[in-house]
Each structure stands twice: as C-alpha cells, then as structure tokens.
Amino acid sequence: MKQIAIGDFVNKLQLTESLRSQFVDIKGHVSKVNIRKNGTVTVSCLLESPCDPDLLCSLEEALEQVWSACDVIISQRFPQKMNAAESACYAAALGKWLIRHLWHEDALVASLLQDAVFSVQGEAVQLLLSDASRQVVTQQHLRQLETMMKKHINADLSYIIQPDGEAKEDLCSYAHRMSRDHRERANRAHTSGKEKRKEMTAANNHQQQTKPMINGSVKNQPERRKPRQNGVAWGRINSDLTRVPIVDLNSETGLALIEGQIFDFETRTISDGTRRLFKFNLTDFTSSISCILFARPADEERIQAELADGAVIAVAAEISFDAQFSKDLQARVLGIQKAKPFAKRTDSELLRRIELHAHTKMSAKDATCGTRELVECAAFMGHEAVAITDHGVVQAFPEAAAVRAELQKKGTSIKIIYGLEGYLVDDGQPVAWHCEQTTLAHGFVAIDVETTGLDPATDRLIEIAAVRFEPDGQGGFIAGDRLCQLVNPGIPVSEKSQMLTGITTEMIAGAPSPLSVLEKLNEWIGDRPVVGHNVFFDINFLRYEGIRTEKDTDPTIKFNPPLIDTLALARLFLPDLKNHRLGQVAEHLRVPLDQAHRAESDALACGMVFSQLWQRSQVTTIDQLNQLAGCLGQDEVVGHNQTVYHVILQAKDRLGLYHLYRIVSDSHLNFFHMRPRIPRSLLTYYKAGLIVGSACERGEIFQSALNAYRSSYDVQQALQQLRSPEALRLARFYDYFEIQPLDNNAFYLRNPDSGLTTTEDLQKINRVIFEWGRQMKKWVCATGDVHFVNPDDEIYRRLLMHDMGYDDADQPTDLSYKTTGEMLDAFAYLGETNARMAVIDHPAAIAAQISADLKPFPDGSFPPLIEQAADEVRNLTWSAALAVYGREGQVPETVRDRIERELASIIENGFAVMYYISHKLVKKSNEDGYIVGSRGSVGSSLVATLCGITEVNPLPPHHVCPHCHHSIFDQTGTFGSGYDLPPRDCPDCGHVMNRDGQDIPFETFLGFNGDKQPDIDLNFSGEYQPRAHRFIEEMFGSSHTFRAGTISSYAEKNAQAIVRKYYEDHSQFVTQAEIRRLSQGLIGVKRTTGQHPGGIVVVPKEREIYDFTPVQHPADKRINGTITT
Known part of the structure; x- marks a missing residue:
C-alpha cells in the first residue's frame, strides 16, 4: 500500500x-x-x-x-x-x-x-x-x-x-x-x-x-478509602441484615444478605481497564442466583482470594431483575465475607454399615449418583466397602476401580463390590443347561470329581474321572474310553476326605497339577455334553481350578460345556424315591456302583443312570427334556407379559467376575426385551463365584412376603405360608435377603390397589422378610437402593422422572446414601439387636466374602499374539531403511541408532503386533486403491514411517538422494522441518536430493521409558472402513473381534432443557443460575449405548472377551447383528 x-x-x-x-x-x-x-x-x-x-x-x-x-x-x-x-x-x-x-x-x-x-x-x-x-x-x-x-x-x-x-x-x-x-x-x-x-x-x-x-x-495513584469493616473481605455489609434463602428472593427484595457456594466464577476488565467485573453464581441449594461485582483493579487480588468455584461466602447485595441484558434475577454485590462451609454428613457410629445396593449414572435415566461421588462419599464416611449395582450393566466398574486406586494412594482404603441389579425371569427348573445347539449324536461324557471339601472356592480337587458314552444304536448309550487321574493340588488331604474317598496325601504326591489335567480334560471332552449327578458341584470345582493360575494376568482355563444333571432328571422321572442321591438312584435302576466316592465308579454309574432315564423320557433332543420339566423357551422368556423380578448379583472373585460378564452378555444378546432379562437357568449355570441378593420391592423375596402378608395381614400367618416347598426352594436360591427403609416403598401406600394403607403394613412386611431369613439361615441386609448421594440431590432424579412422564415424579423418595445412624433409625422398629444385625453385621458378613483386590480389568495390555510379528516388523523396518538410506549395506549412524532404540522398546514391551497389524491394514487399503491418513503421535516413530503406517519422518531435517542414497543431516539447528531446507544437488551423483525429517523425538510416542501404550490412529475412507473392519475379522476371527462400544449420556444442553421443561410444566419461575446448577446434576446420566465409528477390540486367541468386558448390541438393537463391548 x-x-x-x-x-x-x-x-x-x-x-x-x-x-x-x-x-x-x-x-x-x-x-x-x-x-x-x-x-x-x-x-x-x-x-x-x-x-x-x-x-x-x-x-x-x-x-x-x-x-x-x-x-x-x-x-x-x-x-x-x-x-x-x-x-x-x-x-x-x-x-x-x-x-x-x-x-x-x-x-x-x-x-x-x-x-x-x-x-x-x-x-x-x-x-x-x-x-x-x-x-x-x-x-x-x-x-x-x-x-x-x-x-x-x-x-x-x-x-x-x-x-x-x-x-x-x-x-x-x-x-x-x-x-x-x-x-x-x-x-x-x-x-x-x-x-x-x-x-x-x-x-x-x-x-x-x-x-x-x-x-x-x-498504575493509578492510591486513593484514600474507608477502613475495612471487621470480618468483611470486600465492600460493606450492614450488620442489621438477616440471611434470606435464595429461593425466597424476588425482584422486590431489594437489599439482602445471602449465603451460598460459588460456581461458574469468571472475571474480566471493563471500562477501558479502570474496573474489574466479577461474575459468579451463588447457590444455597434452595435455589441459585447470578451475582455481579464491580471493583477497582487494585482490589482484584483481595477479591479473588475469596471468590473461587466451591468457596462458601456471604454477600450483601441489591436484588433486582435485569431486564436489559440477562433477563434474569440478579444480585449486585456490595460486600462479601467468608461463611462457614456447608456441613458434610459424617458417620459417627463406631461400627459402620456397608451399602450393598447402589446405582450410578450408568443406570440409564434412573440414577444421578456419580461413580466418583459415590465411592468418595463411602470412603469419607469410613465405610469399609460399597457396592456398585447398576441396572443390567457394569459400565461404572472402570471408574470405580480408578477412584479406589486414587484413594489408596492417599492412604484411604475401601473395597469395591462389583455387581449389578438384574432382571430375573423364572424359566422353570431345567435338567440341562447350555444345550440349545447340542445333540447326543456322538454321545456324552459322564464326569465326577473327588475333593478335599465342599466349597469349590476354598477346597481343592484330588481326583477327576470322565467316561465317554457312545450311542448303542438302540436308543441308549454304552460306556467307552475313560480318563481317570489323581490330582495334586499342593495341599495335604484332610483326614475326613481320606476316610470318605480312600485317597491319601501320599497317593497324590506325584500326580500332575490341576491346570495340566484340566487342559487335557477339555480336549478329551471336545464338544460333547457333560453329564453329572449334582453336576454343578463337579463343574464348579473344575472352574475354580481353571482360574488358579500362577499370575492373575495369565490366561485361565474355562469349563463351560453343555450340562445335564442326573439329579434333576431323577427328581423329574423318579419323584417317589425317598431321596435322589446317586447310590439310591443307581440301586433303584439296578445300576452297579462298585466303589462309591471314587471318581471313576461314580462317573460310570452316573452315565448309566442317564442312559436309562433318557430311554424312559422317549424324547429325541436335549431341549425336549427341559420341555418335559416345564421350562420356558427363549421366546417365552422374552415374552411381553412375562413377569420380571429384580435381583442383585455381586462378584466374589475372578470367577464370579467372569461369570457376571457372561450373564450380562447373554442377557443383552439373547434375552433382551425392554430390559436385559436373566433366565434363572442362565444364572444357575454361571452362579459360581457370585453372591445373589433379593434386591428391592420388585424382587421375588419381597413379592412373596407381600403376597403372604396380604393374605392375612398377620406376620406369623405369613411366615407359616412361606414354609411351602415352593417358598423354601425360592429362598434357597438367594444368599441374602434385602430390606429397605419404609420411604423406599411408600408408593404402595399411595396406590389404593396395593392392599397396604399404613406405614405399619410396610414395617410388618420387613419383619416377615427378616424372620423368614432367620428361619432359612440367610443373611438379612438393610440396603438403601441408592440413586443419589445427598438428600438434597433428590431434585435431580425428580427431574429425570418428570422428563420420562412418571405421574408420581413429584412424590419425593429418599434414595440417598445413608449413614449408619440414619439406617439404624430407619429400622428401629425391628428392635435394637435386629436393627444392628440388618444394618451392620449382615452386610459386613457379605462384604467379607468379596476379594479385596478384585479388579474389573486385569492389569497390563493384552495384544493378540502373532508369532512372526516381531520378526516381520524388524525386517520391514530395516528393508525400508536400506531402500531409502542404505549405502553398501549400511545406513547412517543417526538412522541406525534411532531404529535400534525404537525396535528395542517396541519388541521388548510387546508392541510389535500393533505395528504389524497397522502395517497390514494400511497396505491392504493402499492395494485396494484407498489412501490412509494417520494422526496423533505415531508420526514420532521412525519404525512406523518405515513400516508404511505414517508418512511423517521423525528424523532431524536432512537431504537424501533418491538415486545413490547419500544423506546429509542438518547440523545447524536452524530448520525445524526438512521441508524448509534449501534445495540441494547430491554431491556424489548430481541428482536433486529429497528433503525430509520433522525432528520429533520417539519419546512423544512411547514415553521416556519406551513402555507407554502406543496410540496408532488410522483414518480410512468412509466407504472403505467396513472393508477394513472385515479384514481385521478375517485376520483374527469374528469370535475375537468386536466393535468398540460407546455410552451416550445427557450433555449440558439436554440437561438444561429437562430442567426448563420441569419448571415450565409447573409454571414456576427459575433463575438461569439454578438451571445451570441443576443441569450439572444430570450431565453424564446414561441415555443409551452406541458404537465407535472406527474402533475394534481384538482379543488374543488364548483368551475370551469376557475376561475383560461384557458385550452387547449397540443401543440394544439387533438390526445388523453388530456386537460391541
């Protein structure tokens, strides 16, 4: 210009x-x-x-x-x-x-x-x-x-x-x-x-x-000011003002004193730098109001010392309606002073309770309790443990584990009880499990085990026997090959076990370990169904031995075959027998039992019993056995009119966690209708390692007690009715019963059809459950069914319920996390001793069964094993390096040192497979005519460059000749990128040299120790992405590749819309500050699930996806058959 x-x-x-x-x-x-x-x-x-x-x-x-x-x-x-x-x-x-x-x-x-x-x-x-x-x-x-x-x-x-x-x-x-x-x-x-x-x-x-x-x-000259008022941090406060709750403020209030907690604090300079504007919202949890404060820049440091998010202050302010700008109620601050922080609830009891039933924001559209908030609250109150029991899912587990680890580093110990509240359907009393696609065309395997005791979690195997039974061509089966093996569990055999089985410690001294025998047994059984008498006793011992690996991170041996129980069959076909022990049944059927309580003899007799009962049944498929037993099929389980009960499942140990993940997966993939349903048969199959609780008023135990009580409105008569065989069978299924505060079930009193009219009715039902549990020798635990942490947080759940159209959304229900004293008061009608048992003793007994160090995900990374990956990456790297920089079979020292350092970190830390997979993906896409964009820090890895994963060269800026490979590295440090180097001809051959090198340290990618988990982001063309996914499935198998799942939750705009709608529907004024505050309580509440647009989870061949996570259909829809984590 x-x-x-x-x-x-x-x-x-x-x-x-x-x-x-x-x-x-x-x-x-x-x-x-x-x-x-x-x-x-x-x-x-x-x-x-x-x-x-x-x-x-x-x-x-x-x-x-x-x-x-x-x-x-x-x-x-x-x-x-x-x-x-x-x-x-x-x-x-x-x-x-x-x-x-x-x-x-x-x-x-x-x-x-x-x-x-x-x-x-x-x-x-x-x-x-x-x-x-x-x-x-x-x-x-x-x-x-x-x-x-x-x-x-x-x-x-x-x-x-x-x-x-x-x-x-x-x-x-x-x-x-x-x-x-x-x-x-x-x-x-x-x-x-x-x-x-x-x-x-x-x-x-x-x-x-x-x-x-x-x-x-x-800087302005200091001005003479009035002396600071005693106790006032800034401005002036009239001592005659009395505190006004924020909810009572309106445009006519005028001058007022308000106290509250600050949130959304911000400040900026106005009026050409002569004044500072401080804006913040203040809440006393009755409501919230926007505050503004104008001050000189010289006062900024003093004011900011008092004003910060989370600080509690008292302010004298002029209350007015800002019609010009915010169109909202506003407080113009005239003075500020510190105020006492809002008191946090504490638990003052010497012996404290443990909450066994608590929901987080992962209970879709139901709970507003943050996982961190819940765990930290329990730890702050000094509770030894807290359970996470979301509706049908386990998505809060990772955060709960992370918070626990953080607390441990700070010296606070708390146990996380990993569980869920499931949706149980009683599908009958099956005689066979997991047999939907199984036939007896190739026979079956009868098994029996001898053990050191009766508890598979603590006792050990000492003998395993398995007998193959082949079809005899006449509708029955005949015994064939046998596998009998003593097992050395590494502990001595008790005197009682020696007397019962005849197996001594000396006999098993040279026997193989349980894991080695299990591997052989799994292969020997193949895909045949397994038959046993009281079969879950045998199976669960095998399952527990399968998880007793040297390290927790080692692959475990799973034992989940199709099962048939001759004990259940005998009860079905021989109901008149006095008992149905194997010896009694064998004698009745004239089956020889040569040596009871030795595995081979018991397995042989069991197989022969099944052969006779099968012939009696006159069925042609295993499924038909269950039909004869009156069991529901899959379509009936997911039927619209099927009764669904709530149930609490908690993992005791690694096996229980694996079984929990299997149950969650099956309920979402195979039995989903409105909710992920759990057939009782499925829970029975995977019950080992789990603690089963009766849940809330929608559980079987409460409903049975309710129906028994309503028949007479008398506690003793109700208990007499609950001694029926059906009630006894039902009670035996559970490890503990739950009773909950009366407020949880007060909605019954508002329903004229419930048959309950007073709080005394609710008290008597809880008494029935408590006495029923005592008679059945079951723990009876008082739980809170927690949906929010503090009583004031009830408003958040009320907003959710209103948004979903519940008629009784405005009927407050206190589902807060309660102290021991609050729970003792809630159950005082049971008497002090019984109340303390329900509130303190029995939950502690349940928590004591849970492994203290149980983790929802094993430590470490678990890349799929490709044996040739390390050699392939090494060969690809050196071949590409020689092709670009090689002269007389050597590469420059700068290149050689970088490659050797990177390869050492990549291969030693097990990351070679990541590079190899990425290389194969990019190569495949390029061969198909689609380029691939890599992003993130992978550009700092020269090995990634040489393997074709990225085009970014992380070496220092340099010239390299494409003809003779002569290279010249810049030593001046002037250039940050090789692209900025001046053009240059090769001094050896005269060709124009290429310019490259972005000077990025390898530590950017794998950290200073070279052991940081690599993050290789590949961007495929939109139309090619499904083909890339199929390529991964073909490489590793569809059973070991899954789409990465995502969680969709309420964001700020959604949450604010819910709050506004609530107040509009109630024709109530609400400030923007209160909308902002209330919306924060809804942000993060789960709405539904989805799938990551590109992420695929690959599971190593020696493991199952259930070792790490359950799976489901995204958004609970089976439209395209997609399965996500």
Missing part, C-alpha cells in the same frame, strides 16, 4: 476524540497492512520515536473493534535503530503489550508470563516470575519473546529470568530516560513544531516520573 501519515491514518478511523487527540504529535507513516488467514492484522509503521506502550495498546484495541479483527499488532521501525540499552528499556516497558499478543500466538506461554514483572538488567530484559512459572518457563519460551521483539521493534535483545531474592529494577526511570532520549533526537531532526514537542515531552516525562509503571502499564 502507499505510505500514509499517522495522523491521516488515525483520522480515517472511527475513534473517540480523546483517543484521536493523543496521536496528534506522533510523527511517522503507515507503510503496510497485512491480513493473515487466522484473523491477525499487522500494521507496519515507520515512526520517529517509539510509541507509548499504553497508547500503543489503546490504538490496537480500537483497530480490533473497527476492523472486527481478533488481533491487531502495530509493528514499529525507526529511522535510527535503538542501541542495546534503549531496546531493553523499551522492551521492558512493552510487557503488557507483549503478553496481550502472546495470548493469540501461544496461550501456554502467555499464561506462564501473565503475572511476570518486566525490568532491565544491563542490556537484557529481566523477568520476575512466580515460583510455579519459574519451574516451567524454558529458554525456548524466552527465545520466543526475543523473536517477537525482533519482528515488531527491530530490537536484538535477550530475556533472562531473575534469580530468587534479587531486587527488582526500577523500570519507570528507564522508561522515562528512553522516551526522553528518543524525543530529543526526533526534535533535532525535525525543526518544525520544536517548542511544542518539547513541552509535550516535558509533560510526558513528568507523567512517567509521577506514576509508577508495572508491566508497561501505568
């Missing part, structure tokens, strides 16, 4: 008269205006003398408003370059100007330097930093400042950090002398208006001498 005088340039702008007048005596020209794509405008000026820093910032801010630019920089040049001392003085005075522009250039550096004090040290600019910033600011950051000053005032200078304890230089004198010298030089060069300029110089010098400068800005 054509040069234009500063005065003319300023006159063309829409500036205030006061601002325009300040530029009258500035001599110089505007030579260029440059507009960048990012919205930054640079105005290049040639000035006779440096511009006053404050004036410079004012003009830039004015230009930003006029041009709607995000940043305007006035770049100055002078006829005569300043000397080093002058440059340092002026640069120090430009501190505020520098930081102002750093916020646009590099916000990190700006944040580190925003509180710095700039001064002069010789010919350098010295920075006084806070202790925190001093530890972070590097020489690279200082070079950045020097570059900006070189660019915008043409000054060659240095920035240094002031050491601890040095006195600050007096900046104002330097700024004064620098300004004076330049103005005198300008006066000598330009004679016109000389006297006027001298007068202006003297005036400006006087102004600088009388106003101290900090960071290049002029």
Whole structure:
C-alpha cells in the first residue's frame, strides 16, 4: 500500500476524540497492512520515536473493534535503530503489550508470563516470575519473546529470568530516560513544531516520573478509602441484615444478605481497564442466583482470594431483575465475607454399615449418583466397602476401580463390590443347561470329581474321572474310553476326605497339577455334553481350578460345556424315591456302583443312570427334556407379559467376575426385551463365584412376603405360608435377603390397589422378610437402593422422572446414601439387636466374602499374539531403511541408532503386533486403491514411517538422494522441518536430493521409558472402513473381534432443557443460575449405548472377551447383528 501519515491514518478511523487527540504529535507513516488467514492484522509503521506502550495498546484495541479483527499488532521501525540499552528499556516497558499478543500466538506461554514483572538488567530484559512459572518457563519460551521483539521493534535483545531474592529494577526511570532520549533526537531532526514537542515531552516525562509503571502499564495513584469493616473481605455489609434463602428472593427484595457456594466464577476488565467485573453464581441449594461485582483493579487480588468455584461466602447485595441484558434475577454485590462451609454428613457410629445396593449414572435415566461421588462419599464416611449395582450393566466398574486406586494412594482404603441389579425371569427348573445347539449324536461324557471339601472356592480337587458314552444304536448309550487321574493340588488331604474317598496325601504326591489335567480334560471332552449327578458341584470345582493360575494376568482355563444333571432328571422321572442321591438312584435302576466316592465308579454309574432315564423320557433332543420339566423357551422368556423380578448379583472373585460378564452378555444378546432379562437357568449355570441378593420391592423375596402378608395381614400367618416347598426352594436360591427403609416403598401406600394403607403394613412386611431369613439361615441386609448421594440431590432424579412422564415424579423418595445412624433409625422398629444385625453385621458378613483386590480389568495390555510379528516388523523396518538410506549395506549412524532404540522398546514391551497389524491394514487399503491418513503421535516413530503406517519422518531435517542414497543431516539447528531446507544437488551423483525429517523425538510416542501404550490412529475412507473392519475379522476371527462400544449420556444442553421443561410444566419461575446448577446434576446420566465409528477390540486367541468386558448390541438393537463391548 502507499505510505500514509499517522495522523491521516488515525483520522480515517472511527475513534473517540480523546483517543484521536493523543496521536496528534506522533510523527511517522503507515507503510503496510497485512491480513493473515487466522484473523491477525499487522500494521507496519515507520515512526520517529517509539510509541507509548499504553497508547500503543489503546490504538490496537480500537483497530480490533473497527476492523472486527481478533488481533491487531502495530509493528514499529525507526529511522535510527535503538542501541542495546534503549531496546531493553523499551522492551521492558512493552510487557503488557507483549503478553496481550502472546495470548493469540501461544496461550501456554502467555499464561506462564501473565503475572511476570518486566525490568532491565544491563542490556537484557529481566523477568520476575512466580515460583510455579519459574519451574516451567524454558529458554525456548524466552527465545520466543526475543523473536517477537525482533519482528515488531527491530530490537536484538535477550530475556533472562531473575534469580530468587534479587531486587527488582526500577523500570519507570528507564522508561522515562528512553522516551526522553528518543524525543530529543526526533526534535533535532525535525525543526518544525520544536517548542511544542518539547513541552509535550516535558509533560510526558513528568507523567512517567509521577506514576509508577508495572508491566508497561501505568498504575493509578492510591486513593484514600474507608477502613475495612471487621470480618468483611470486600465492600460493606450492614450488620442489621438477616440471611434470606435464595429461593425466597424476588425482584422486590431489594437489599439482602445471602449465603451460598460459588460456581461458574469468571472475571474480566471493563471500562477501558479502570474496573474489574466479577461474575459468579451463588447457590444455597434452595435455589441459585447470578451475582455481579464491580471493583477497582487494585482490589482484584483481595477479591479473588475469596471468590473461587466451591468457596462458601456471604454477600450483601441489591436484588433486582435485569431486564436489559440477562433477563434474569440478579444480585449486585456490595460486600462479601467468608461463611462457614456447608456441613458434610459424617458417620459417627463406631461400627459402620456397608451399602450393598447402589446405582450410578450408568443406570440409564434412573440414577444421578456419580461413580466418583459415590465411592468418595463411602470412603469419607469410613465405610469399609460399597457396592456398585447398576441396572443390567457394569459400565461404572472402570471408574470405580480408578477412584479406589486414587484413594489408596492417599492412604484411604475401601473395597469395591462389583455387581449389578438384574432382571430375573423364572424359566422353570431345567435338567440341562447350555444345550440349545447340542445333540447326543456322538454321545456324552459322564464326569465326577473327588475333593478335599465342599466349597469349590476354598477346597481343592484330588481326583477327576470322565467316561465317554457312545450311542448303542438302540436308543441308549454304552460306556467307552475313560480318563481317570489323581490330582495334586499342593495341599495335604484332610483326614475326613481320606476316610470318605480312600485317597491319601501320599497317593497324590506325584500326580500332575490341576491346570495340566484340566487342559487335557477339555480336549478329551471336545464338544460333547457333560453329564453329572449334582453336576454343578463337579463343574464348579473344575472352574475354580481353571482360574488358579500362577499370575492373575495369565490366561485361565474355562469349563463351560453343555450340562445335564442326573439329579434333576431323577427328581423329574423318579419323584417317589425317598431321596435322589446317586447310590439310591443307581440301586433303584439296578445300576452297579462298585466303589462309591471314587471318581471313576461314580462317573460310570452316573452315565448309566442317564442312559436309562433318557430311554424312559422317549424324547429325541436335549431341549425336549427341559420341555418335559416345564421350562420356558427363549421366546417365552422374552415374552411381553412375562413377569420380571429384580435381583442383585455381586462378584466374589475372578470367577464370579467372569461369570457376571457372561450373564450380562447373554442377557443383552439373547434375552433382551425392554430390559436385559436373566433366565434363572442362565444364572444357575454361571452362579459360581457370585453372591445373589433379593434386591428391592420388585424382587421375588419381597413379592412373596407381600403376597403372604396380604393374605392375612398377620406376620406369623405369613411366615407359616412361606414354609411351602415352593417358598423354601425360592429362598434357597438367594444368599441374602434385602430390606429397605419404609420411604423406599411408600408408593404402595399411595396406590389404593396395593392392599397396604399404613406405614405399619410396610414395617410388618420387613419383619416377615427378616424372620423368614432367620428361619432359612440367610443373611438379612438393610440396603438403601441408592440413586443419589445427598438428600438434597433428590431434585435431580425428580427431574429425570418428570422428563420420562412418571405421574408420581413429584412424590419425593429418599434414595440417598445413608449413614449408619440414619439406617439404624430407619429400622428401629425391628428392635435394637435386629436393627444392628440388618444394618451392620449382615452386610459386613457379605462384604467379607468379596476379594479385596478384585479388579474389573486385569492389569497390563493384552495384544493378540502373532508369532512372526516381531520378526516381520524388524525386517520391514530395516528393508525400508536400506531402500531409502542404505549405502553398501549400511545406513547412517543417526538412522541406525534411532531404529535400534525404537525396535528395542517396541519388541521388548510387546508392541510389535500393533505395528504389524497397522502395517497390514494400511497396505491392504493402499492395494485396494484407498489412501490412509494417520494422526496423533505415531508420526514420532521412525519404525512406523518405515513400516508404511505414517508418512511423517521423525528424523532431524536432512537431504537424501533418491538415486545413490547419500544423506546429509542438518547440523545447524536452524530448520525445524526438512521441508524448509534449501534445495540441494547430491554431491556424489548430481541428482536433486529429497528433503525430509520433522525432528520429533520417539519419546512423544512411547514415553521416556519406551513402555507407554502406543496410540496408532488410522483414518480410512468412509466407504472403505467396513472393508477394513472385515479384514481385521478375517485376520483374527469374528469370535475375537468386536466393535468398540460407546455410552451416550445427557450433555449440558439436554440437561438444561429437562430442567426448563420441569419448571415450565409447573409454571414456576427459575433463575438461569439454578438451571445451570441443576443441569450439572444430570450431565453424564446414561441415555443409551452406541458404537465407535472406527474402533475394534481384538482379543488374543488364548483368551475370551469376557475376561475383560461384557458385550452387547449397540443401543440394544439387533438390526445388523453388530456386537460391541
């Protein structure tokens, strides 16, 4: 552009008269205006003398408003370059100007330097930093400042950090002398208006001498103020004011004293820098209000010491309705003082309860309790454990484990009980399990085991026997091959077991370990169904031995075959027998049992019993056996009218956690209708390692007690009715019964059809459950069915219930996390002793059965095993390196050292398979004609570059010849990227050399120790992505590849809409601050699930997906058969 005088340039702008007048005596020209794509405008000026820093910032801010630019920089040049001392003085005075522009250039550096004090040290600019910033600011950051000053005032200078304890230089004198010298030089060069300029110089010098400068800005003279009021942090508070709840405030309130907790605090400068505006919301949990406070900049430090998110304060404020801007109720703060924090609930009992039934935000559209909030609350109250029992899912487990680990590091111990609240369907009493696709065409295997005791979790195997039975061609089966093996569990055989089985410790001394026998047994059985008498006793011992690996992270041996129980068959076909022990049944059927309580003899007799009972049944398939027993099929289980009960499942140990994941998966994949249903038969099959609780009022135990009580409204008669065989069978299924506070079930009293009218009815039902549990020798545990942590949080769940259309949403139900004292009070009607048993003793007994160190996901990473991966990656890397850099079979030392260092980390830490898979994927896509984009830090790995995973070369900038492979690495450090290197011909062969290298350290990718989990992000074409997924499935098998699942939860806008709708439907006024607060309680509540657009989980061949996570259909829909984690 054509040069234009500063005065003319300023006159063309829409500036205030006061601002325009300040530029009258500035001599110089505007030579260029440059507009960048990012919205930054640079105005290049040639000035006779440096511009006053404050004036410079004012003009830039004015230009930003006029041009709607995000940043305007006035770049100055002078006829005569300043000397080093002058440059340092002026640069120090430009501190505020520098930081102002750093916020646009590099916000990190700006944040580190925003509180710095700039001064002069010789010919350098010295920075006084806070202790925190001093530890972070590097020489690279200082070079950045020097570059900006070189660019915008043409000054060659240095920035240094002031050491601890040095006195600050007096900046104002330097700024004064620098300004004076330049103005005198300008006066000598330009004679016109000389006297006027001298007068202006003297005036400006006087102004600088009388106003101290900090960071290049002029600080106002201190004003005389009223003495601070005692106990008041800022402003004035009338001692006659009484506290008003925020919910009672309105536009007519006027002056009021309010107390509350701050949230959404922010501050900014207004009125040309003469005032600070502080905005924050204040809540006392009755409601919330937006507050504004205007103060001098000098008061900012004092005010911010009191105002911060989470701080509790009292404020005197003028309450009014802001009709102009916010259209909301607003408090204009006149004074602030500290207030007592809101009291946190504590548990003062010496012996404290344990909550066995609690939901988190992962209970879809039901609970508002954050996982972290729940675990930290339980730990704060001193509770030894807390259960996570979300509806049908286990998605809160990872966060619960992470919070527990954090608390442990801080010295607080708490046990997480991993569980869920499931949806149980009674599908009958089957005689066969897991047999839907199984036939007896190839016979079956009868098994029996001998053990050291009756508990598979603590006792051990000492003998295993299995007998194959082949079809005899006449509808029966005949015994064939046998596998009989003593087992050495590594512990002595008890005297009782020796007497029962005849097996001594000496007999098993040389026997193989249980794991080795199990591997052989699994292969020997194949896909045949397994038959046993009371078969789950045998199977569960095998299952527990299968998880007793040397390390918790080692692959386990699973034992989940199709099962047939001859005990259940005998009860079905021989109901008149006095008992159905194997010996009694065998005698009745005239089956020989040569040596009872030895595995081989029992297995042989069991197989022969099954053969006879099968012939009696006259069925052709195993499924038909269950039909004869009156069991429901899959379609009936998911039927619309099928009764569904709630049930609590909790994992005791690794086997229980694996079984829990299997149950969750089957319920979502095979039995989903409105909710993931759990057939009782499925739970029976995977019950080992689980604790089964009766859940809430929608559980079988409560419903049975309710029906028994309503038949007579008498506790004793109800208990008599619950002694029926059906009730006894039902009770035996559970490990503990639950009773809950009366408030949980108070909705029965509001329902005229319930048959319950008083709280005494609810008390009597709980008494029935308690006595029934006592008679059945079951623990009876008082639980809270927690859906939110604090009683005040009930509003969050009320909002959810209203949004889903529940008629009784406004009927408050206290489902908060309760203290021991609160629960003892809730069950005082049971009597003190019984109440303490239900609230403290029995839950503690349940928690004691849970493994303390149980983790929802095993430690470490588990990449799929590809035996040739390491060799393939090594060969690919060196081949590609030689193809680019090789000369006479060698590569440059820089390349060789980098490759060796990377390969060592990649292969030693088991990451080679990740590289190999990525290489195969990219290669396949490229061969099919689709390019692949890689993103993230994988570009810092040279091995990834040489394997074709990324095109980014992380080596230092260099030239390399494509013809003879001669390479020249830049040693100057001038170039950050090889693309910036100047063109160059090869000194050996004359070909034009390629330029490459981005100088990225490998540590960016795998960390300083080379063991950080690699994150290789590959972006495929949208239409090619499904083919990439199929390629992975073909490589590893569909049974070991799964789409990564996602969770969709309420975001801020959704949550605020729910809050607004609630108050609109109730025709109630609500402040925007209260909408904001209440919405925070809903954010993160699960709505549904989905699938990651590109993520695939690959499971190693030696493991199952259930070792790590359950699976499901995304959004619980089976439309395309997709299965996600």
